[in-house]
Amino acid sequence: MLNQVADGVWVRQSDWVWSNAVVVRGEDGLVLVDPGINGSELDQLADDVDRLGVPVVAGFSTHPHWDHLLWHSRFGDVPRYATSAGAQAAGAARERAQAMAAESASGIPLELIGLLTPLPADGSPVPGEIIEHEAHAVGHAAMFLADRGVLLAGDMLSDVLIPILDFRRPGQVSAYESALERLGEAARHVDVLVPGHGAVAKGPEVAARLAADHAYIDALRRGEEPVDARLDQDWLSGPHQSNLQQARPSSG
Incomplete structure (x- = not known):
């Protein structure tokens, strides 16, 4: 319901x-x-x-x-x-x-x-305000309802899904970093975050979601294996390996 x-x-x-x-x-x-x-x-x-x-x-x-x-x-x-x-x-x-x-x-x-x-x-x-970016999919958009303190993040900032890069497009690590910066600006002004998949975040959990995605992407940028509880789900192994491939220096 x-x-x-x-x-x-x-x-x-x-x-x-x-x-x-x-x-x-x-x-x-x-x-x-x-x-x-x-x-x-x-x-x-x-x-x-x-x-x-x-x-x-x-x-x-x-x-x-x-x-x-x-x-x-x-x-x-x-x-x-x-x-x-x-x-x-x-x-x-x-x-x-x-x-x-x-x-x-x-x-x-x-x-x-x-x-x-x-x-x-x-x-x-x-x-509200539509925040368009290039992470995860072409033309991805979040909806920022500033008057209600709500951010609808699409397939970003989930507690169950890791960041998933678009394997068909180069430069996705940089695109994801830019998207997180833009979403972070809005997230500072919200009390409720609704991801496309997973639990609704409220209060301090909003900043925690943003930090988790930043940490994952930062690890990819450094060429390190991310430490992320979401990777305990075996079915995310495939997307994670694809991300690692995308993050290689030649892929941006």
């Missing part, structure tokens, strides 16, 4: 990799951020949203990976936004995202995956 984490901000977590669907109340209605994952969960999210009694006016995708490109007809035929780069990448990779969704989850409306348009220059109707 939806859990309210701040004024006008609700989170519903999926069983699939602890994915967080976020509902944000804007001036004109609700904005659904990265809704997911399984079809039954999307349907239950629609029930939760119906109970709020406020119309959905838009969707927002933090980045163009399949699990952040989902939608359900019950949310309505409303605009679904991303950064310009994110929307373009999602369109180009839509068939691949559909195939990955069909393989990884169940009951997802495949025909609705990745139908994104670039967010207008004024950000309307998505509230």
Whole structure:
């Protein structure tokens, strides 16, 4: 069910990799951020949203990976936004995202995956400030709700996922460092951090999440093995080895 984490901000977590669907109340209605994952969960999210009694006016995708490109007809035929780069990448990779969704989850409306348009220059109707960067995925964006002390971080600052570099693009260590600096500026002004996957962080835990990602990336930069409790999960071995490969001096 939806859990309210701040004024006008609700989170519903999926069983699939602890994915967080976020509902944000804007001036004109609700904005659904990265809704997911399984079809039954999307349907239950629609029930939760119906109970709020406020119309959905838009969707927002933090980045163009399949699990952040989902939608359900019950949310309505409303605009679904991303950064310009994110929307373009999602369109180009839509068939691949559909195939990955069909393989990884169940009951997802495949025909609705990745139908994104670039967010207008004024950000309307998505509230807050969009912080775009190049870490993890093309056109990745966080949503900074300064008036509510909330940062929606996308696939960053998780307690369960290590930083995952985009193996297809060079310079990801530097990109991640730059992204963490930008997110850190916002994080100093928030009490609640919602990652794309994992537990919601509150209070001092926000700074701890930022420090953990910094420490991991710093170790990669130095060519050292990171000391990170998140690596105790065996299934992260593959992404971690990919990160180590990316971090070699020739890869930037």
